[in-house]
Amino acid sequence: MNVPRAGFAAAQFMVCGVLGPKSNAHGPSAFLHVPYAQKLTAAATRPAAYRRGMDRGVRPTNA
Numbered sequence: 001m002n003v004p005r006a007g008f009a010a011a012q013f014m015v016c017g018v019l020g021p022k023s024n025a026h027g028p029s030a031f032l033h034v035p036y037a038q039k040l041t042a043a044a045t046r047p048a049a050y051r052r053g054m055d056r057g058v059r060p061t062n063a
Contacts, residue, residue, distance in 0.1 A: 014044060 001015060 016040060016044065 001013060004011070004013065
């Protein structure tokens with residue numbers, strides 16, 4: 001996270017992962033559980049959408 005932080009010092013980052021304890025990261029059978037990744041993406045973007053009024057189908061006025 002040092003590289004993005006150096007380029008975007010004022011930005012806020014949320015770092016999360018989608019690998020479980022038995023996902024064998026960096027192994028010959030490494031995988032990404034796509035349904036879980038989709039749910040995590042939806043959960044992570046919902047607060048930003050809510051803040052902008054986009055979760056109700058309302059176009060943001062200050063965009």
